[in-house]
Amino acid sequence: MGRAKKVVLAYSGGVDTSVCIPYLKQEWGVEEVITLAADLGQGDELEPVREKALKSGASQSLVINATDDFVKDYAFPAIQANALYENRYPLSTALARPLIAKLLVDAAEQYGADAVAHGCTGKGNDQVRFDVSIAALNPNLKVLAPAREWGMSREETIAYGERYGIPSPVKKSSPYSIDKNLLGRAIEAGPLEDPWTEPPEDIYEMTGAIADAPDQPEYVEIGFEQGIPVSLNGQAIGPAALIQQLNGIAGAHSVGRIDMIENRLVGIKSREVYETPALSVLIDAHRDLESLTLTADLLHYKRGIEETYSQMIYNGLWYSPLRDALDAFVKKTQERVTGTVRVKLFKGVAAAIGRKSANSLYATELATYGAEDRFDHRAAEGFIYIWGMPTRVWSQKQRSM
Ligand code: ARG
Numbered sequence: 001m002g003r004a005k006k007v008v009l010a011y012s013g014g015v016d017t018s019v020c021i022p023y024l025k026q027e028w029g030v031e032e033v034i035t036l037a038a039d040l041g042q043g044d045e046l047e048p049v050r051e052k053a054l055k056s057g058a059s060q061s062l063v064i065n066a067t068d069d070f071v072k073d074y075a076f077p078a079i080q081a082n083a084l085y086e087n088r089y090p091l092s093t094a095l096a097r098p099l100i101a102k103l104l105v106d107a108a109e110q111y112g113a114d115a116v117a118h119g120c121t122g123k124g125n126d127q128v129r130f131d132v133s134i135a136a137l138n139p140n141l142k143v144l145a146p147a148r149e150w151g152m153s154r155e156e157t158i159a160y161g162e163r164y165g166i167p168s169p170v171k172k173s174s175p176y177s178i179d180k181n182l183l184g185r186a187i188e189a190g191p192l193e194d195p196w197t198e199p200p201e202d203i204y205e206m207t208g209a210i211a212d213a214p215d216q217p218e219y220v221e222i223g224f225e226q227g228i229p230v231s232l233n234g235q236a237i238g239p240a241a242l243i244q245q246l247n248g249i250a251g252a253h254s255v256g257r258i259d260m261i262e263n264r265l266v267g268i269k270s271r272e273v274y275e276t277p278a279l280s281v282l283i284d285a286h287r288d289l290e291s292l293t294l295t296a297d298l299l300h301y302k303r304g305i306e307e308t309y310s311q312m313i314y315n316g317l318w319y320s321p322l323r324d325a326l327d328a329f330v331k332k333t334q335e336r337v338t339g340t341v342r343v344k345l346f347k348g349v350a351a352a353i354g355r356k357s358a359n360s361l362y363a364t365e366l367a368t369y370g371a372e373d374r375f376d377h378r379a380a381e382g383f384i385y386i387w388g389m390p391t392r393v394w395s396q397k398q399r400s401m
Helices: 015-026 047-055 067-080 096-111 126-137 154-163 239-252 277-293 296-314 321-336 379-387 389-400
Strands: 006-010 032-039 060-065 115-117 142-144 177-181 184-188 218-225 228-232 257-263 269-275 339-346 349-356
Touching: 006 015, 006 096, 015 032, 015 047, 015 154, 032 047, 032 096, 047 060, 060 096, 067 096, 067 228, 067 239, 067 277, 067 321, 096 115, 096 126, 126 142, 218 239, 218 277, 228 239, 228 277, 239 277, 277 296, 277 339, 277 349, 296 321, 379 389
Parallel strands: 006 032, 006 115, 032 060, 115 142
Antiparallel strands: 177 184, 184 269, 218 228, 218 339, 257 269, 339 349
């Protein structure tokens, strides 16, 4: 008896996930491997990937385009929550995992599989996100992770694949580990493992170099409805198209590069480089519109929720009662976050330089230093007297001791 009879495997077409196919069958006694490649707008041709899975021994090879769901159901809630892990990483990879897990579970249920599998190693966050998401969606499914157990080096993995007709990578394989989708690219390993080394320019694809960025700034107007971006420069635009177009605009100005030392859930610090042009701009613009439309206490309280929300995405807890409850809070806060933000893109920087909303709480007659000022200056005195009371009492006590 093998570990499972029929398995749905998350498939990318790379060496590791390809080798998983014969490995599951030969070493773990799996009878049938169905592969699933998710199209999340990464821009790769997936027909060759589909064929490669069949050549590598899959009984069926599924390719599912889920780009729209990815943006609507995963990226947009994250934007509403201004989700940034450790204040910087907009979670472009982390957000894709619960969606891929859902596609795997749906396929397993549809094809009567008793397990799902993925090619993650034991060192990263993605294994956690897959395993926990799958458990949340269907706790009866087994999760198999061959690469976590097989203990083969890169060379051994390639050699194993060759025994089962999996061609070794034609071009000298890149030293980097790269994950990409419509939201961004994550680049790690190779020379980046030295935290002191500047990322070489050739690792970037979605963003141009600052040196090559236009010498003139570009302005882009982003329209939001209840915290969701719905238009670019006054034109209504669908979710995936909006991200794609804004990736192009912002990327040309070298906006959205992030180089950071990041704390993985498994306790390892790693050096990660990201490029997330549209997502970075949208989170900035969204936060700016919130500062115009939300009351101070709500805005400040939401900051704490955002921190927890971001950690939950990073730590693989997308499908959890807490994330769900926090999401309800975030949704409620977005009811009046409708308006337009004007962003200036220039030489690697995206800055909100204008914002407007029918729900604006900005009151010119209170803020102005001009003649129209309606603020009661004398009321400030009594306010400060009471506000400062505890501090005054404390200070007097100190002196008398
Ligand atoms: N560190 C990021 C995360 O945990 C990206 C991981 C990307 N994976 C990769 N193979 N490069 O979300």
